[in-house]
Amino acid sequence: MTHSKVFKRRHALLNWKNKSIEYKPAPIFWLALGVFLTNFFGASAALAFTNAEIETFDNEPPTTRALLERAVLAERSTYNDEGEWQAANLYCEASRQGSAEGQYRLGMLYAFGRGVPQSRDLAASLFTIASGQGNVEAQKMLDTIELSTTDLPPCVLSEIAPEKASKKSVIGRKNPAIEHYINSLPKNKRWVVDLVETISDWYKVDSRLVLSIITAESNFQIQAKSNKEAQGLMQLIPATAERFNVKNAFNASQNVKGGVAYLRWLLSYFRGDVTLAVAAYNAGERAVDRSKGVPPYKETKDYVKKVMLLYQSKRHPFDAKLTDASPLVKR
Incomplete structure (x- = not known):
């Protein structure tokens, strides 16, 4: 791929907000829930997040912060088989609000096929718009995933739920x-x-x-x-x-x-x-x-x-740039 094509694709993604995006604010209930978790439980709620996450979330508007906090809790839940998909749904909403952190975290779910179908293309697009807003972790991921399309998940462009990962793809990954x-x-x-x-x-x-x-x-x-x-x-x-x-x-x-x-x-x-x-x-x-x-x-x-x-899982994401493939897996 030529540098000019990559630049054009990245430029298109960085101007993604110019597209007509349907967005409705989060219901007040969920905002209240986020405030409840943070303020009422205090230190107990904080223990659910790392110091870096707390610092990042504190820089978000209240509605977006509540979405990210709920998403992280859902993603890490060991009692909810659909936790990662529910997290993706919340990250989609945060992404529609323009959250670079939401875009990065949604990209990670697509990169690893967690809760949603694995797609390095969608992941790269999400990392691009997140890094364009200064998200350092997204930029690191772009160093290992080549940008080949400007497509974004439909749930980032309008208020719809993301596609769920197939049951086969999550066998052995939840609660090994x-x-x-x-x-x-x-x-x-x-x-x-x-x-x-x-x-x-x-x-x-x-x-x-x-x-x-x-x-x-x-x-x-x-x-x-x-x-x-x-x-x-x-x-x-x-x-x-x-x-x-x-x-x-x-x-x-x-x-x-x-x-x-x-x-x-x-x-x-x-x-x-x-x-x-x-x-x-x-x-x-x-x-x-x-x-x-x-x-x-x-x-x-x-x-x-x-x-x-x-x-209990036979596949794992990998960085193809690290080394040539073994003769056993070359095609």
């Missing part, structure tokens, strides 16, 4: 077994979960997949060491630690950064095939290529089975 496992962890290990969630978010890797691997590798033992010299939470061997610039594999933060970076690379190499990426994390990508699938080693087969039982 790993969530039940980490909820049972003792308090002295809970901080590892917070660390993993933060670092995984930086690398755009599902923290639940990372936690599933940590469970299989070390069961959250920071000083774990195998007879093959694999070390730390994610059991990095010296070669992998050096490859991803890990100086101290027994340092939890360094270890998780290195392990997640390697997992992100494997997901790119195997083009989002979780089974192959997990097998390669255990046995190495070359062993997977040679075997044309999961290597026939008992250790690796048992390892893959354990991780997949915990994570």
